[in-house]
Amino acid sequence: MSYEPWEPRDAPTGLAPVPPEQQPEFRSPIQDHRGPLRRLGGGILGGGLLALKLVGQLAILLKFKFLFTFAITVGAYALFWGWWFGLGFAVLLLVHELGHVLWLKREGITSSMPVFVPFMGAFVAMKEMPKNAYVEAKVGLAGPVLGTAGALVVLIWAEEANSDLLRALAYIGFLLNLFNMIPIVPLDGGRAVSALHPAFWFAGLFALALLFFKYESPILLIVLLFACFELYRRWNRRHLPGFNEYHAVTIPQRIGIAAVYLGLVVVLVAGMHAAYVPRPS
Numbered sequence: 001m002s003y004e005p006w007e008p009r010d011a012p013t014g015l016a017p018v019p020p021e022q023q024p025e026f027r028s029p030i031q032d033h034r035g036p037l038r039r040l041g042g043g044i045l046g047g048g049l050l051a052l053k054l055v056g057q058l059a060i061l062l063k064f065k066f067l068f069t070f071a072i073t074v075g076a077y078a079l080f081w082g083w084w085f086g087l088g089f090a091v092l093l094l095v096h097e098l099g100h101v102l103w104l105k106r107e108g109i110t111s112s113m114p115v116f117v118p119f120m121g122a123f124v125a126m127k128e129m130p131k132n133a134y135v136e137a138k139v140g141l142a143g144p145v146l147g148t149a150g151a152l153v154v155l156i157w158a159e160e161a162n163s164d165l166l167r168a169l170a171y172i173g174f175l176l177n178l179f180n181m182i183p184i185v186p187l188d189g190g191r192a193v194s195a196l197h198p199a200f201w202f203a204g205l206f207a208l209a210l211l212f213f214k215y216e217s218p219i220l221l222i223v224l225l226f227a228c229f230e231l232y233r234r235w236n237r238r239h240l241p242g243f244n245e246y247h248a249v250t251i252p253q254r255i256g257i258a259a260v261y262l263g264l265v266v267v268l269v270a271g272m273h274a275a276y277v278p279r280p281s
């Protein structure tokens with residue numbers, strides 16, 4: 001559509017000409033005939049796009065991956081056991097992983113925030129390897145140590161409130177940390193016993209295989225496959241340069257790791273026994 005230059009002679013007879021700057025703004029027929037619902041829909045769409053942009057920017061600032069996976073994990077557990085149990089279990093997982101994060105920071109190792117995988121737990125990605133097996137063992141044990149403390153707090157709370165829900169949360173918290181003490185990588189117990197002797201990994205693999213054949217859990221199968229791969233990868237590297245230096249741990253250090261490891265196992269078993277709630281008959 002084109003417009004001809006305005007001239008006074010184009011004005012109808014008997015009417016004063018209207019200057020161009022005073023003429024009404026042109027609107028297309030589409031704009032003129034849009035109903036209120038269409039205008040509302042356009043506003044909602046525009047507002048939604050703006051909100052998504054703002055949420056995306058905020059997500060980057062707030063470690064979106066951590067928050068998103070945490071929320072998904074809470075929702076996944078809530079589908080089966082209710083919102084309070086789902087939230088409590090996810091918090092216990094978070095406490096466990098924060099143990100690793102805090103100790104990695106203490107050792108000067110950069111790491112990611114915890115990332116949650118529903119029904120598989122959570123993990124923390126290290127930006128670099130620990131300098132030796134002793135440091136790796138301490139990082140591995142830091143998670144179960146803080147996780148055990150978190151489950152113990154929940155158990156004390158349960159006794160004060162006489163709550164079976166909290167007892168169940170404490171029980172699952174102790175069980176979670178005890179499972180992680182199985183001496184096979186990628187579990188925390190495997191990282192701990194690497195400071196003692198890599199041969200302990202075979203004992204852990206055997207224990208994990210027994211659990212799988214007893215319970216036939218697909219989750220255990222996934223962990224078992226990861227453990228087999230990691231054991232194969234690490235064991236084949238034992239003759240490479242630097243392997244012996246990495247696993248060179250002094251006798252006092254071995255004793256300290258072994259004491260913490262065995263002490264945690266005893267506390268976790270006792271905690272499970274104290275938090276156990278018999279099923280109603």
